[in-house]
Amino acid sequence: MTESITDTTTDDSAVATTAPREAGVALLEVEDLAVEFRSDDGSVRAVDGLSYRVDAGRTLALVGESGCGKSVSSLAVMGLLPPTARVVRGSARYRGTDLLALSPTQHRGHNGTHVAMVFQDALAALNPVHTVGYQLAESLRARTGSSKREARRRAVELLDLVKVPNAVQRVDEYPHQFSGGMRQRVMIASALALDPDVLIADEPTTALDVTVQAQVLRLLAEIQAERQMGLVLITHDLGVVAGVADDVTVMYAGRAVEHAPVRDLYAAPAHPYTRALLRSVPRLEAGGDRSVGGRLPVVPGRPPAPGKVPPGCPFHPRCDMARDVCRTDVPQLDDVAPGRSSACHFATELLGGVRA
Numbered sequence: 001m002t003e004s005i006t007d008t009t010t011d012d013s014a015v016a017t018t019a020p021r022e023a024g025v026a027l028l029e030v031e032d033l034a035v036e037f038r039s040d041d042g043s044v045r046a047v048d049g050l051s052y053r054v055d056a057g058r059t060l061a062l063v064g065e066s067g068c069g070k071s072v073s074s075l076a077v078m079g080l081l082p083p084t085a086r087v088v089r090g091s092a093r094y095r096g097t098d099l100l101a102l103s104p105t106q107h108r109g110h111n112g113t114h115v116a117m118v119f120q121d122a123l124a125a126l127n128p129v130h131t132v133g134y135q136l137a138e139s140l141r142a143r144t145g146s147s148k149r150e151a152r153r154r155a156v157e158l159l160d161l162v163k164v165p166n167a168v169q170r171v172d173e174y175p176h177q178f179s180g181g182m183r184q185r186v187m188i189a190s191a192l193a194l195d196p197d198v199l200i201a202d203e204p205t206t207a208l209d210v211t212v213q214a215q216v217l218r219l220l221a222e223i224q225a226e227r228q229m230g231l232v233l234i235t236h237d238l239g240v241v242a243g244v245a246d247d248v249t250v251m252y253a254g255r256a257v258e259h260a261p262v263r264d265l266y267a268a269p270a271h272p273y274t275r276a277l278l279r280s281v282p283r284l285e286a287g288g289d290r291s292v293g294g295r296l297p298v299v300p301g302r303p304p305a306p307g308k309v310p311p312g313c314p315f316h317p318r319c320d321m322a323r324d325v326c327r328t329d330v331p332q333l334d335d336v337a338p339g340r341s342s343a344c345h346f347a348t349e350l351l352g353g354v355r356a
């Protein structure tokens with residue numbers, strides 16, 4: 001069953017434990033999630049009413065500039081918020097079970113097996129003094145109680161799964177012997193070790209050069225499709241989601257401001273912030289390289305810090321379409337076309353009059 005993803009696989013049982021996942025089944029439904037941090041000035045809200053859903057066999061991209069709440073919302077779903085943060089509202093249902101209502105011990109039991117995460121700073125997470133295989137095997141042993149021999153066999157399978165060449169040999173090498181792209185594959189392998197239904201990959205390619213980014217994204221897309229996993233792909237770069245995601249949720253200041261199927265969003269964004277993000281995606285010229293020439297400016301200014309979100313539309317100080325109403329009235333995330341929603345007072349104008 002792994003031909004299409006692991007042409008180096010030596011043993012098909014690498015993914016044989018995957019339970020069938022029916023396409024279209026809702027695996028993870030985040031609803032109205034709000035997270036606050038305690039600070040000297042009181043509480044500040046880093047995530048404010050975020051909702052999204054990821055189904056089996058689908059990839060949802062969670063996109064927005066740095067600081068908009070992508071990582072914090074994911075850590076909340078995993079029950080891994082720092083002690084200064086707390087969920088103040090909302091739910092995160094995995095196949096109907098609200099993960100946020102579980103005890104920490106119960107929550108940990110879901111992590112890895114049902115919902116797993118590749119963390120944003122994953123490349124730094126490998127211990128330099130142990131071999132890659134030892135680290136994969138030990139975390140497996142801790143979770144499954146398998147023997148050393150079995151865990152090592154599985155570590156080789158996992159490296160095969162993420163297309164690390166010569167896995168049998170490389171399993172005994174140290175992290176510094178792996179390139180950045182290969183280390184990121186190891187971290188993805190580690191997240192996939194317990195065959196999760198949902199994988200949250202937090203900026204999995206940001207630290208990599210453009211060619212390697214594309215390879216790692218393609219790998220993730222292949223594994224996701226092969227296993228009918230639900231994938232939540234977090235990125236600040238709308239350019240990377242085009243060939244990978246089915247749907248996109250754009251975040252700004254802790255909120256979802258647009259949700260759409262990826263093609264619709266590219267064809268006609270329904271929020272000025274999305275439009276600005278799209279304008280910042282460099283076009284690939286013939287023979288060109290996105291890494292050459294730097295990025296185009298997104299939009300002047302910066303997103304507001306939590307606690308400094310302006311009244312009305314949070315985007316209004318940076319929006320070239322802002323009018324008086326935008327400074328006073330908070331736009332809600334409303335349906336604007338089939339399968340599409342936008343939190344902009346003038347979304348239908350942007351879409352050229354298309355109405356839900």
Ligand SMILES: Nc1ncnc2c1ncn2[C@@H]1O[C@H](COP(=O)(O)OP(=O)(O)O)[C@@H](O)[C@H]1O
Pocket residue numbers: 037046064065066067068069070071072073082084305306
């Ligand atoms: N440990 C923390 N303490 C206080 N504020 C934090 C902490 N971690 C994140 N934040 C704030 O929460 C907001 C969202 O952060 P984050 O989810 O990491 O953004 P991103 O979208 O870049 O992943 C940011 O403005 C950040 O400053």
Ligand code: SF4
Pocket residue numbers: 271272273313314315316317319320321322323326331343344345346347
């Ligand atoms: S509501 Fe107003 S300020 Fe906000 S994105 Fe729409 S036009 Fe811009």
Ligand SMILES: [Mg+2]
Pocket residue numbers: 070071072120202203
């Ligand atoms: Mg982040």
